[in-house]
Amino acid sequence: MKVLVGGPGTLSGLTLRLGQCLFAAASIGTMVTALGFTNYTAFCYLIASMGLQVLWSLGLACLDFHAWKFKRDLLNPILISLFVVGDWVTATLSLAAACSSAGVTVLFSRDVRICSTAQYLQCSSYQISVALAFVTWFFIVMSSLIMFWILASA
């Protein structure tokens, strides 16, 4: 199996994982500070999906750090298959969560235009949280493509 930039056990791979954790945690943090988000299923799903993403990326960041520090080889077909499946599942869930929340946010701010009148809606927090979720998705897609490429080209 080839060693690729962003692959498991490399410094670039570790950076990608830490980026995913950071942006997913920031997305959760921003959404949680917006009062009343629990009334909307899409926003609750965003929290759940970003939470799963933090757990998954943090676990793999620890593994990458260990492999990089102690020069261990993670390029094992079974391990890579596990990373591929996990990455694709979390990437799909993250995109689904980001898009469903974006749909609701656009509905509030553009279609029915209640952001300026309804005081109980913190639209700017929703928008920032959705944007951060999209950045998280971008990082996890990069990891997923690299992992799939390593597995397929083995």
Added chain:
Amino acid sequence: MKVLVGGPGTLSGLTLRLGQCLFAAASIGTMVTALGFTNYTAFCYLIASMGLQVLWSLGLACLDFHAWKFKRDLLNPILISLFVVGDWVTATLSLAAACSSAGVTVLFSRDVRICSTAQYLQCSSYQISVALAFVTWFFIVMSSLIMFWILASA
């Protein structure tokens, strides 16, 4: 390059493409019959994304049919790279459209519960259209994975 089930120029590949066209067209048809969908950005985006999906899948279905009928080989690295990029772009756009519309539909039917009271909302049509968009996405993901596998294992 290996010939895989669902790959370009095979009968299974042609069936997958026709399935994508059929479900995407059905999704558009169902949404268009629901009056007032133009008031919501997510539903308009669903129509646009499914329209693009129909065009892309129909084009590739014609190409697959031609290759299958006249026993032409489509396993050319440049062609496959083009299919991979197109498939991934349309798959991502389809999932984004399906999820944003699902977010709005769930908001209407579960969170604010206006489906039973608001006569101008045809919630069941929205739900069927979103479900068909998810089926389309499932088919396009299968094509995408097969194409990426063919390219990476070349």
